[in-house]
Amino acid sequence: MLRVPPAHPRAPHATPSGGGPDHPAPAPSRRLRTDRRAAARKVARAHGRDRARRRLDNGRWEPHPGWRGRLDRDLVVVTDQPTALRLVEDLVDREDWRADLRATRLAMLRRLVGGMSWRTGLITGVTRTQLGEAAGRRVRTVSKLLAWAVDAGLLVVVERGASASFLGSRSNRAPSYAVVHHGPVVLPPAPGVAQVDAPDHALPVDGSCNPPQVAAGTTPLTTRGLLRSREQPTDWPAWQIPATGRERTAAASTLLARMGVAHRVPLWRARAMLRRWWDDGACVAGLLHAVDHLPGDATPRGDAIRGAANPLAVLGHRLRPWRGRLAELPAHLAGLHGDYRARQAAALAAGTAAAAVSEPTRAPMTTPEVRATARAELGATLLANKRRRAAAGTAPAPA
Secondary structure, three states: OOOOOOOOOOOOOOOOOOOOOOOOOOOOOHHHHHHHHHHHHHHHHHHHHHHHHHHHHOOOOOOOOOHHHHOOOOEEEOOOHHHHHHHHHHHHHOOOOOHHHHHHHHHHHHHHHHOEOOOOOEEOOOOHHHHHHHHOOOHHHHHHHHHHHHHOOOEEEEEOOEOHHHHOOOOOEOOEEEEEEEOOOOOOOOOOOOOOOOOOOOOOOOOOOOOOHHHOOOOOOOOOOOOOOOOOOOOOOOOEOOOOHHHHHHHHHHHHHHHOOOOOOOHHHHHHHHHHHHHOOOOHHHHHHHHHOOOOOOOOOOOOOOOOOOHHHHHHHHHHHHOOOHHHOOHHHOOEOOOHHHHHHHHHHHHHHHHHHHOOOOOOOOOHHHHHHHHHHHHHHHHHHHHHHHHHHHOOOOO
């Protein structure tokens, strides 16, 4: 009899890759998500370069569509060339530059303002070579001047430069600048021009007829690569030793403001250089004395920082003799740890309270009733004294 072998059980099918209700599709791995994001960023960058190339090749020097979002809310864009020139001249007059340096830098800044657009107020298409040719200077000098203008709050770079190989365009792209001002522009009227008073209901506008300051622009959600607002000098206690990073920043800002070079020295560099002095126990008052005096010499050295080309280097040179010799500072310039002004206020309040407790109770304010009562008491006292003296005169003398 022929025997048939039993059939083997059928192997179950493999789990499907997804699509069915019982077998959902697995979530993408972390590496796959990272690759997708990288591919999306690559496509976005290529799209952005393509748009920048088209804007550059059309020959109309169109700025980035979102350039106003790269400005802080408190900045007003100047769109009038005469007003921009007067701002430049006013800012240059505040610097202690030699006559030849002032003339060359003013010529380069005037050439830069000459490229301003009357429609948007932006300066586009002006290269550093062109600025150097305006005053016969090198490109390196132009770069230093532009860096100074940005630090001084005169210019804002709303679009950086790019090479033709990067954009795939026919020429390089020069940076785009905007002449800005913190708040409405207030300048004296030009000679021979009558000043007209604005009505009370008029909106505050700057000298270039820009919109009000509140409508100058909006702050974007991200702050990467944008211009931060310039930090104002902080009223840091002159005898207090800073301990935290925020306190060191405030102390450095106060020191630069006291020396009159706050607008010419990058705050982050000054903070880095002064860190060792705060750690050694110096205060603002002590460093101001150390800048003007040598150890063991009471004769002032003179002010050489305001007119220096590099004030921070001069400050470091002036402080170098005091390394390890801060104990030789006058006793009244020694630094104090903690908030000494709060301690002084607490001590003053405690002294005032103690004086109020120890002070005797003052008599009430005089009134007719008070004066009558005082006269009656005084009369009764005098009468009692008179009777006592009379009784003492009639009494028999002792044996």
